[in-house]
Amino acid sequence: MTIKLMSVASEIYPLIKTGGLADVVGALPGALVGQGVSVRTLVPGYPAVMAKLGKIKIVHRYPDLFGAAASLLAAQVEGLDLLVLDAPGFFAREGGPYGDHGGNDWPDNWRRFAALSRAGADVAEGVLKGWRPDVVHVHDWQAAMTAAYMRFGPAAHVPKLVTIHNLAFQGRFAADIFPNLGLPPEAWGVDGVEYYGGTGFLKAGLVSADAITTVSPSYAQEIRSPVHGMGLDGLINGRVDRLHGILNGVDTDIWNPVADALIPKAYGARGLGKRAANRHALEDRFGLDHDDAPLCIIVSRLTWQKGMDLMIDAAEHLVALGGKLAVLGSGDHVLEGALLGAADRHRGRIGVQIGYDEPLSHLMQAGGDAILIPSRFEPCGLTQLYALRYGCVPVVARVGGLADTVIDANEAAIGAGAATGIVFAPDAAAALHGAINRLAALHADKPLWEAMQRAGMRADFSWTQSAARYADLYRSLIAEAA
Numbered sequence: 001m002t003i004k005l006m007s008v009a010s011e012i013y014p015l016i017k018t019g020g021l022a023d024v025v026g027a028l029p030g031a032l033v034g035q036g037v038s039v040r041t042l043v044p045g046y047p048a049v050m051a052k053l054g055k056i057k058i059v060h061r062y063p064d065l066f067g068a069a070a071s072l073l074a075a076q077v078e079g080l081d082l083l084v085l086d087a088p089g090f091f092a093r094e095g096g097p098y099g100d101h102g103g104n105d106w107p108d109n110w111r112r113f114a115a116l117s118r119a120g121a122d123v124a125e126g127v128l129k130g131w132r133p134d135v136v137h138v139h140d141w142q143a144a145m146t147a148a149y150m151r152f153g154p155a156a157h158v159p160k161l162v163t164i165h166n167l168a169f170q171g172r173f174a175a176d177i178f179p180n181l182g183l184p185p186e187a188w189g190v191d192g193v194e195y196y197g198g199t200g201f202l203k204a205g206l207v208s209a210d211a212i213t214t215v216s217p218s219y220a221q222e223i224r225s226p227v228h229g230m231g232l233d234g235l236i237n238g239r240v241d242r243l244h245g246i247l248n249g250v251d252t253d254i255w256n257p258v259a260d261a262l263i264p265k266a267y268g269a270r271g272l273g274k275r276a277a278n279r280h281a282l283e284d285r286f287g288l289d290h291d292d293a294p295l296c297i298i299v300s301r302l303t304w305q306k307g308m309d310l311m312i313d314a315a316e317h318l319v320a321l322g323g324k325l326a327v328l329g330s331g332d333h334v335l336e337g338a339l340l341g342a343a344d345r346h347r348g349r350i351g352v353q354i355g356y357d358e359p360l361s362h363l364m365q366a367g368g369d370a371i372l373i374p375s376r377f378e379p380c381g382l383t384q385l386y387a388l389r390y391g392c393v394p395v396v397a398r399v400g401g402l403a404d405t406v407i408d409a410n411e412a413a414i415g416a417g418a419a420t421g422i423v424f425a426p427d428a429a430a431a432l433h434g435a436i437n438r439l440a441a442l443h444a445d446k447p448l449w450e451a452m453q454r455a456g457m458r459a460d461f462s463w464t465q466s467a468a469r470y471a472d473l474y475r476s477l478i479a480e481a482a
């Protein structure tokens with residue numbers, strides 16, 4: 001029997017994306033079809049979402065949802081079966097999903113995402129005519145309260161799981177919002193939404209869910225330690241029998257070098273020579289010299305998590321070794337400025353584009369020789385997976401999903417033809433410099449470099465296996481609840 005699943009999230013590719021969460025939420029429905037799971041995804045009605053909806057049906061109306069008029073819309077967009085919370089008072093704003101153009105969070109984020117979660121729980125409780133989910137899967141803090149509303153209401157018996165895409169974002173608010181959340185008094189407490197004296201949305205989801213997943217096996221282990229647990233390690237250790245690490249996959253329809261309309265020249269593992277045209281276009285785009293030196297790329301949020309502060313020195317080191325660097329990203333303004341400064345000092349060797357540009361990210365993967373990912377922590381990481389598929393060799397810190405997906409070019413792995421990248425110790429400038437030295441040496445050995453590219457392209461990081469693991473988990477939760 002087909003399982004009816006409702007997914008609740010604050011982003012979904014290709015409608016609204018600020019990072020990897022959107023990719024995963026957008027890819028899961030397609031990946032789960034083959035596993036006998038049909039997915040409806042509930043997302044907020046931001047302007048970018050509303051603009052792409054086309055034909056809609058109003059399936060539920062709220063005269064007053066946390067102070068705003070709202071309705072739930074049903075729509076089919078780009079193969080996705082969507083439920084959209086249309087609440088202009090909360091979501092019809094200029095700026096990003098979580099804040100204004102200046103990067104300041106919206107002050108009413110607790111209300112906006114409590115509203116999304118309340119709507120999720122209402123659907124689980126059966127407010128829609130003719131459709132009610134068998135299982136509810138919610139993502140990150142913005143949707144986590146769905147699990148809490150369900151637990152303290154009539155849908156308590158409906159199985160629910162929370163996926164942690166990034167434990168650094170927890171949805172922490174003041175204690176005094178609690179009376180406005182519409183939860184019963186018993187929901188306040190260590191076993192509920194109270195979190196270090198305030199209100200914790202992700203925390204509330206984690207204690208309420210029947211299962212907790214995170215996006216790689218290594219990250220599932222790491223978050224049990226104080227360093228990576230970020231205040232939640234105690235809770236997570238207490239629920240370890242409910243914790244699963246399921247690796248993200250690649251949407252191979254969108255990320256496919258053999259048939260990618262966003263790059264000048266499509267290619268496969270046997271036609272690596274064709275990458276030269278993409279490399280040339282990439283160099284033009286960033287004002288870089290045309291030569292054979294290793295061309296490294298970065299496609300990333302420019303933040304401390306991603307180790308981008310370490311890149312300022314490392315970029316100098318790369319250039320000193322003769323290499324080149326193309327950076328696409330945005331985030332911390334100090335880091336943006338420092339990278340732009342490095343590009344000014346090294347015209348032709350370093351190019352930086354501040355901003356968000358999906359098509360350009362495809363060109364970078366298709367033309368770059370190597371991608372640098374010096375993250376301090378990385379729940380899964382998607383850019384190294386895209387890089388592997390595109391023959392762009394990943395150079396990654398040994399953390400989380402990066403450690404789970406890249407095989408270091410040590411002697412044994414090279415001998416076995418298994419090496420797919422370079423893996424180095426995280427959070428250490430010296431280790432990153434060492435990795436760049438190795439990158440330069442390996443890149444100079446053309447047959448070996450091409451063998452690594454091909455090994456990476458052969459690796460299967462499609463969704464097939466991970467979707468099967470999610471489907472097994474949904475089935476076991478449904479069986480447990482029966």
Ligand SMILES: Nc1ncnc2c1ncn2[C@@H]1O[C@H](COP(=O)(O)OP(=O)(O)O[C@H]2O[C@H](CO)[C@@H](O)[C@H](O)[C@H]2O)[C@@H](O)[C@H]1O
Pocket residue numbers: 018019020021023024165166215248299300301328329330355356357358361378379380381382383401
């Ligand atoms: N400037 C830019 N222009 C265009 N595209 C850009 C871009 N900056 C980033 N991207 C794209 O955004 C996505 C980033 O995904 P990641 O998984 O690397 O990190 P993120 O930290 O957002 O996600 C969190 O959630 C995901 C999903 O679970 C986890 O893999 C990850 O470890 C966790 O931190 C990729 O698709 C990348 O190509």
